[in-house]
Amino acid sequence: MTRKLTIATRGSALALAQTGMIADELTRLTGVDVTITVVTTEGDTSRASLASIGGTGVFASALRAALVEGDCDLVVHSLKDLPTAPYPGLRLAAVPLREDPRxxxxxxxxxxxxxxxxxxxxxxxxxxxxxxxxxxxxxxxxxxxxxxxxxxxxxxxxxxxxxxxxxxxxxxxxxxxxxxxxxFDLSVWPTAPGQGALALEAREEDSIPELTQIQNEGSRLSIVAERAVLAALEAGCSAPIGASSTLADGTLTLTAVVYSPDGSAELGSTQSTTLPANLSLADGEAAAYGLGSSIAAQLLDDGAAELAELGVAR
The missing domain is CATH 3.40.190.10 (Periplasmic binding protein-like II)
Structure with a gap:
């Protein structure tokens, strides 16, 4: 019997396009039968500015609820829209190869x-x-x-x-x-942490081995480092923060920039860490998270919280 998976996504043209790409790739690589179901989120129905309704995280909440309630097996998010705080009962199951982050x-x-x-x-x-x-x-x-x-x-x-x-x-x-x-070149215009990457989220207790076929470890480590900056700064998805990372020859390099809301001032930092060969994914994620946390600590010491009006406790 053919294995079946249901993936939930938003109904926008972009959400459907990128979810369709994931579904087609899963079927091509593993033979699994994928069904796509559409979930309407507050971000889709409200016309208010994103900042006033909670930032881009409003796109994720309804999808996550559908997953927890068992209405689907997976959800596909744009990673830049995904809050950094863990969601009870869910895990980041896979990060496919990242598209252009610019x-x-x-x-x-x-x-x-x-x-x-x-x-x-x-x-x-x-x-x-x-x-x-x-x-x-x-x-x-x-x-x-x-x-x-x-x-x-x-x-x-x-x-x-x-x-x-x-x-x-x-x-x-x-x-x-x-x-x-x-x-815009990333060296002068870093983008949102995780931009260009997709997140496949699943329930913690579910084993979906097919996802190993579309996982890209380099992309995953890069976004872990970038999102660690947001987490450590206690900043939401819509904060005036840019982060850009590269992984080349075992060296993960991360640049993060915090802006004042009016663009009149900014603070930036660049750091690197070496990832030994044959490092496990878990250990690689820990190293990437540490890199992002280190940059965030430096930015905070330099006054980033006051500059960007983040309100993070020091």
Missing amino acids: DALCARDGLTLDALPEGARIGTGSPRRVAQLRSLRPDVAVVDIRGNVDTRLAKVSSGELDAVVLAAAGLTRLQRLDAVSEF
């Missing part, structure tokens, strides 16, 4: 950020992107927007906005890279 500018007439005129209207719903835009272009008007990728791009094509900032990964998965006028 942010992209989608501007009218193919303009770059530097080429946009003074007073240009740029849309984003991310406090981090707001701070970065105001840091690099304090003369532009940053407009808070919500909606799916097509909705946001339509605000540019209609002339309502001059540009929007979106994740390159989402544009790639939706085959909309044609809309990109500029990719």
Whole structure:
């Protein structure tokens, strides 16, 4: 009898596209029969700004509830939307190979950020992107927007906005890279911890061996390091914090930057750790988490909590 799995996801075009990719890959590699079920979250129904309704974590809560209640076997999240605090009864079961973690500018007439005129209207719903835009272009008007990728791009094509900032990964998965006028280099524009990666979450007691076929350990260690910064800073998914990591030749390097909300100041730190060959995944995660925690400690010592108005206890 063919083994069957049910995966829950949000109903947006991007969520369905990336979940469909996971389902197709699982079936191709393991022969498992995958069914996709759609769950509506508060983030999908509310038109309020993300910051006012609890940040991007509002996209995860309903999916997690469905998983706990047994309505599905797995849920697929965009990792940048997943709160760092553990959820009782659930585990991070797999992290597939990460897509491009960069942010992209989608501007009218193919303009770059530097080429946009003074007073240009740029849309984003991310406090981090707001701070970065105001840091690099304090003369532009940053407009808070919500909606799916097509909705946001339509605000540019209609002339309502001059540009929007979106994740390159989402544009790639939706085959909309044609809309990109500029990719922002991670060295000057670090993105949200976990951006570009997907998280497959399962119940702690469930064994789903098929997931080992799509697990990418390098991607998993990178996102563990980045998310450790958020956890140690006690910051939510929408805090003005960027983190970017690379794993090359056994060396994991992490850069994190904390911004003031208005983009007028920032604090950054870069550190590395060497991961010995044949290190177990658990030990690798512990080393990656330690790296992120070390950077967060340095940032806090340098005044990051006050700068970003995080309210973390010291």
